[in-house]
Amino acid sequence: MPPVCQSVRVIKAVVWDVDDTLFDYTTADRAGMREHLLAEGLLDAYGDAEQALVRWRQVTDAQWARFSAGEATFEDQRRDRVRVFLGTELTDTEADAWFQRYITHYETAWALFPDVLPVLDALAASHRHAVLSNSSIHVQDRKLRVLGVHGRFEAILCAAELGVAKPEAGAFHAACAALELAPHQVAYVGDHPEIDGRGAAEAGLLSVWIDRAGVYTSAGAPGGPHRIASLSELPALLGADTRFGAPSTFG
CATH class of the missing domain: 3.40.50.1000 (HAD superfamily/HAD-like)
Structure with missing residues (x-):
């Protein structure tokens, strides 16, 4: 041998x-965010749903990079995704509530x-x-x-x-x-x-x-x-x- x-x-x-x-994830995120923006009455602020979804993904990628680099906590990157996407100063409680409403739609597409x-x-x-x-x-x-x-x-x-x-x-x-x-x-x-x-x-x-x-x-x-x-x-x-x-x- x-x-x-x-x-x-x-x-x-x-x-x-x-x-x-x-x-x-990508399919669930897109489907969930589309339904969430429709429910929140935010789609009219964009030319179409695709523009809104592209913007959400850009913001998500940028904030996720901060979390991965140790520059933000997991919770903070979620809140900052909401603030940057909306262009609005929100309290932690307000940002958490908005994100949780999105999660409800997102989970239906898992x-x-x-x-x-x-x-x-x-x-x-x-x-x-x-x-x-x-x-x-x-x-x-x-x-x-x-x-x-x-x-x-x-x-x-x-x-x-x-x-x-x-x-x-x-x-x-x-x-x-x-x-x-x-x-x-x-x-x-x-x-x-x-x-x-x-x-x-x-x-x-x-x-x-x-x-x-x-x-x-x-x-x-x-x-x-x-x-x-x-x-x-x-x-x-x-x-x-x-x-x-x-x-x-x-x-």
């Missing part, structure tokens, strides 16, 4: 991002992507599973319960409680520690090419970027993570990637 290669990488667990990876349950079923016996999100445990714990997949994960870690956010290596290493595994034994699957893809790769995990929208061409995509267009590709990737330094799927 030939000697066992010491560089074999055996992936024992998959750590998952939630929003726009497992959960179709759904998993169609490829999520099949891949979780396919990997249930072969791999352990956990969640690492740049959100709050209070948000993601409830979301995963409502979506019916909470019990699939051994651990659910979120930046608001960890005190460190992706793409910092400490966030990924905290997830590995929760599973009592080394980074090279863990795969991370997320939708953001830098925060998830490059961050996980630089932290030493097998990084898998789920690029559902085909945002980048092969030539323009950032290096580091493997790229897949559907979670249905993940089982084969985990089975095929058995060596450190296996070639990237970017080509």
Whole structure:
């Protein structure tokens, strides 16, 4: 029998991002905000609903970046999203109330992507599973319960409680520690090419970027993570990637 290669990488667990990876956040956010603005009588302030939704996403991305950089608390980034979007000075109580009314509409549109349950079923016996999100445990714990997949994960870690956010290596290493595994034994699957893809790769995990929208061409995509267009590709990737330094799927 030939000697066992010491560089074999055996992936024992998959750590998952939630929003726009497992959960179709973008669709739910757009549908929820459209209904919320209609209920609030605010659509007339914009040329059309699409302009309002684009503006909301721009504000959300900017405030989320502040939270991820440690410049705002989870609650403050929510309040500031409302204030900036409305262009109005609101008290914390007023901003919280407005955001909660939006949440009511947003939650009615919650759904998993169609490829999520099949891949979780396919990997249930072969791999352990956990969640690492740049959100709050209070948000993601409830979301995963409502979506019916909470019990699939051994651990659910979120930046608001960890005190460190992706793409910092400490966030990924905290997830590995929760599973009592080394980074090279863990795969991370997320939708953001830098925060998830490059961050996980630089932290030493097998990084898998789920690029559902085909945002980048092969030539323009950032290096580091493997790229897949559907979670249905993940089982084969985990089975095929058995060596450190296996070639990237970017080509």
